[in-house]
Amino acid sequence: MSITKSAALVNYAEQAKPARLTKSLDSFAILNERFVTNDRERYLRYNPWAQALNAANLHITVREDEISAAASAYQEVAEHLAANLSWPPEAISIRTQGSVSTKTLIRSPMGGEKFDIDAVCEVDISRVQAANPMGFFESVGRALAELEAQAKRRCWNIPFPRQPFYLEFTPSVPLDNVPAQTLATMAPRYRASRYERTALAVVDTPTRNWKTSNPAGMSQWVEDTSKRSLIRVVTMEAYAKDEARASVSPVPDQTVEITDTLRVAIRLFKRHRDMCVRRNVIEAGVKPISIIIVTLLTTCYEGLADLNRSFVHPVELLDELAALMPHLVLNLDGKHRVDNPTVEGENFAEKWNDDDGERYRAFMTWCDALSADLKTILALTDPQEISKRVREVFGIPAPSGGGNGLPSIQIPAPKATPASRGLA
Structure with missing residues (x-):
């Protein structure tokens, strides 16, 4: 049985990627076996991360x-x-x-x-x-x-x-x-x-x-892909019916995360790229352009959907998208490729092949920094610490009276991971 190009790319990326970005998410599997009886309870345990990340999403979105x-x-x-x-x-x-x-x-x-x-x-x-x-x-x-x-x-x-x-x-x-x-x-x-x-x-x-x-085709591709649900959860309306028993109020922005996980990922990852430029982790002139980020994340999301992958919570999916993204860049005959899915033959990464690898290295450095930051965020368990670290990473001002909102932090730039070499 043949599979789609996006599914084939995700299959390859899954074989090439490292282990899950953070042990904290793996620890949930052990915790769930002992204390969590269903996906709903497991979903609610992600709320501290979800609320902090979505607060960042709301802040960076243009009104x-x-x-x-x-x-x-x-x-x-x-x-x-x-x-x-x-x-x-x-x-x-x-x-x-x-x-x-x-x-x-x-x-x-x-x-x-x-x-x-x-x-x-x-x-x-x-x-x-x-x-x-x-x-x-x-x-x-x-x-x-x-x-x-x-x-x-x-x-x-x-x-x-x-x-x-x-x-x-x-x-x-x-x-x-x-x-x-x-x-x-x-x-x-x-x-x-x-x-x-x-x-x-x-x-x-x-x-x-x-x-x-x-351009209209690209926009429609993102729209159509974003509507494909990868989250294994019942609707927020169902959660609201037993809100008192759960002692957790349904947050409106949670609905945004469930239905628009792809767009939230694109927004947050683009903001992280911009913060890496601001903190001199990568140079502005060679930063990954937005169309490459959009194409890789949408391809990844589409491939996961084509393969019938599912996740309990958008936080799990964000983690997976960050881990797979760098391995979706093809290297064919020594040339990097990020294909335009709507126009045959157009390579969004064409400039990567004419600058002695500078843009590719910047992309991989950014991907490594993103993974490192997500690993740090997801390893925390205290809601206040989670919120503080998310604000630091994404450059979000602190609440009133909380300082200047842009602490000085160092983002590590580990050795870049090799790109994929293409599909068989």
Whole structure:
């Protein structure tokens, strides 16, 4: 019986990974045999860790009111395009992509620092117009000149100085609008491998040609994967019925952890990466980019679901995701690979192969630091100590009167674990 690619990757990672990150979780198995009669009681024993980690998750999540201003920014951009170009408004569609669309946008550890809103603009231009990708890209830049747009490789950066964000704005056309002969020159990268209906063509300025992109497909993949339950527990509503007997009030953010464990993992791991940069564990210029973290964690989660793995609590699953993640990076013919699941042939880790291994080493150093920190957190048992350590690790301000909230701690950087060498 054949298995999915994600399941095969997880199988390989399970063979390559070290033992469970912390003995404290293994100790629960012994404790459960003696004192815990069912999964519900075992679930409740994880509450101190769950509450502390979810408090961190809530703190780093960008508030909805801070993001809502993006809607008016999109409208302003669309009006500039319609006013300065020959495109009718109905031919222009602007929507979020990246962290906003996957609901994994996080705050920067540096107070007051702007966050980026990734947006894609789909324009239904003719095939004749699509024959000139650079002309299309540059016309967008000219139309946005009043907004001080700056060209990047595939997008325009719009600063919006009076907003808490800046816009990374990517012009695109439906992939079907690209002439057939042009598509042939893009092969094999022009093929959409999943969620084909949402595939787009964006301009890759270094090559001056079209390149396939599928941001909506990536977002839908994260959404679809996150809905697959890996937690063996009854619903929180069932817990609430005997709340008094359990002496534990159902915490609303627990429901978030049960239903959105994947997104919580992405948010927390991204924040940990940013804290590693702030503490000089890794350098900002070579830190793992968010799309790699999202792809590896979603692949891991999907593979575990495909293999019918299950966990009593999201804390167990977070532990497993951290342990497996570094072993999901493929090394094929001496090249590191993190494949885009929606576009055939695109390697998100392409830059890792052109920098003498600097980005790969930074990734592995970060993974080792993440594992070390989770091991320390999960080895604690006192709720106050757990909460304190979580705040330290993820850079969360202490409660009022509790100091500056950012203690100085040393994160170990053990020897990097080798990447996987691929699948048989």
